[in-house]
Amino acid sequence: MTQDGNTDIYTAALITIGDEILSGRTKDANTPYIAEKLNDSGVRLMEVRVIPDDGQTIIDTVNEMRNAHDYVFTTGGIGPTHDxxxxxxxxxxxxVELELNQEAYNELLAYYKDESEITESRKKMAMIPKGATLIDNPVSGAAGINIGNVYVMAGVPRIMQAMFDSILPTLQGGDPVISRSVTVALAESVVADGLTIIQNKYPMLSLGSYPKYQDGKFGTNLVLRGTDETVLATVTQEVADFVISLGDVNPIIE
Amino acid sequence: MTQDGNTDIYTAALITIGDEILSGRTKDANTPYIAEKLNDSGVRLMEVRVIPDDGQTIIDTVNEMRNAHDYVFTTGGIGPTHDxxxxxxxxxxxxVELELNQEAYNELLAYYKDESEITESRKKMAMIPKGATLIDNPVSGAAGINIGNVYVMAGVPRIMQAMFDSILPTLQGGDPVISRSVTVALAESVVADGLTIIQNKYPMLSLGSYPKYQDGKFGTNLVLRGTDETVLATVTQEVADFVISLGDVNPIIE
Known part of the structure; x- marks a missing residue:
């Protein structure tokens, strides 16, 4: 946690665990969901790492990220199978040791109804790091895990979302970063010089320029980010006036 | 590069540079494209990192990844704007120093037609690390860069894809990892015990189990990966026979 004037800045990292993303077989659907909701809660997602199903890599990445950030989220790899x-x-x-967590076991029992249904593989889902607390899984039998500042969630988007939504109100955040965008029908090299001037004039804002290419035409999304709504409104207007002066009579302000 | 029996294994990392992904504003569309094509070329994507537009983070991440992997790809941040x-x-x-690259400058000139159009911002796109070679950009003026084992590409998917496709034939890969999948209408906890037995029997394959949840029902994608097509076919049939024995009469084999 660092200090930015009077405002605490809270940071987070996301670790996506799964060979299936790295092989290109599965498209990650979790990052945008987590990124957007963290942002709205005043927590800044600073890094996403997609790593393979490899024990030592998981250990090293979790340790590096939990020391660098206020919150660490992982997705994937909490089910009953060998992987x-x-x-x-x-x-x-x-x-710490993994131990049979009675609460997780009771949840499994409630889910599978009968003790004879709790096979060794299913029992694995109740093996939780000592000292961790559970994150409720309203969809299937495998609970999520919170230990220290690390939140271990499912990879299936629907389950991950339910878990993340239950974690979110418990996180402490700073002032949310709000953003406005000005979409212009000009290539970014046309607006570049003027943008630099505006960015230098307002260092408290971050001014991003994202080229796009659609139907054979270049355009640019100019995105302003900051924590002060009034400043943001002023500078957004200034950016709009600037692109109008360059001949784009109809920038889209959102 | 590590040795796996007689087969060289080539590994890669992808660094996605962009605040817009971390804020949730833009969905990353580049990872699956790169992942799948690398995989088909016998290069294993071992890690993806999404990092912010921050100089020191870029330096540290590039250095860590280029020492750890055969190939490093970056996307984003090669245009004319301050960010x-x-x-x-x-x-x-x-x-190394950045220097005005004559070839890149000539490309800019060809693109913008007249020297008076090469503003300071546009000229920035011809500032290339000393010793680097260019990656052709068939769409816009900003060339990609290859230096050592690092390939710097645009973030706009259409441009990134054109650059990546031109790099791909120049990479050396090992045996491609091929995969088969068996999609079953059973929860993964039902198949878990048997899968572990099959995985242990065939350590030369990786057997992944990916739960899915659709229309209120659980199912599982079982994915087999390996480099030997014959072994893969045999084990895929064994997995199919196994899930049929559990009552799923109609697994989908792909």
Whole structure:
């Protein structure tokens, strides 16, 4: 956590665990959901890492990220199969044992109804790092895990979203970063010089320029970000006036 | 590069540079494209990092990744605006100067037709790390950059794809990892015990289990990956026979 004037800045990292993303087989759908909701809560997502289902990589990445950020979220690898190795390696990252968690076991029992249904594989879902608390899974039997500043969630988007929504109100955030955009029908090289001047004039804002290419034409999304709504409104108007002066009579302000 | 029996394994990392992904504003569309094509070329994507538009973070990440992997790809931040800082920081990572690259300048000139159109901002796109070669950009004026084992590409998907497609034939890869999948209408906890047995029997394959949840029902994609087509076919049939024995009469084999 760093200090930015009087405002605490809270940061987060997301670790996506899964060979299926790295092979290109599965498209990650979780990052935008987490990124947007964290942003609205005043927590800045500073880094996303997609890593393979490899124990040592999980341990090293969790330890690096939990020391660097206020919050760390992981997705993937908490189910009953042999390739679900997140819980055991998060335990190793914290130097604690995995233990049968009675609450998680009771949830499994409630889900599968009968003790004879709790196979060894299913029992694995109740093996939780010592000292961790559970994150409710309203959809299936595998609970999420919170230990220290690390939140271990499912990879299936619907389950991840339910878990993340239940975590979100418990996080402490700073002032949310708000953004406005000015979409212009000009290539970014046309607006570049003027933008630099505006960015230098308002260092408290971040002014991003994102080229786009559609139907054979270049355009640019200019995105202004900051925590002060009044300043943001003023500078957005200044950017709009600037692009109008360059001949784009109809910039889209959002 | 590590040795796996007689087969060289080539690995890669992808660095996605952009505040717009981390804020949730833009969905990353580049990872699946790169991941799938690398995989088909026998290069294993081992890590993806999404990092902010921050100079020191770019330098540190490029240096860490280029030492760890055979190939490093970056996307984003090569345009003419003040927030396009990839080239200068990749130069710093390699400890070389940025210099006006005559070939890149000529491309700009061909693109903008007249020298008077090469503003300071546009000229920035011809500032290339000393010793680097260019990656052709068939769409806009900003060339990509290859220096050492690092390939610096645009963030706009259409441009990135054209650049990546031109790089791909120049990469050396090992045996491609091929995959088969068996999609079953059973929850993964039902198949877990048997899968572990099959995985242990065939350590030369990786057997992944990916739960899905659709229309209120659980299913599982079982994905087999390996480099030997014959072994893969045999084990895929064994997995199919196994899930049929559990009562899923109609697994989808792909």
């Amino acid at each position: 679900d190795i997140t819980a055991e390696n998060v335990a190793k990252a914290f130097g | 396009d800082i990839t080239a200068e920081n990749v130069a710093k990572a390699f400890g």
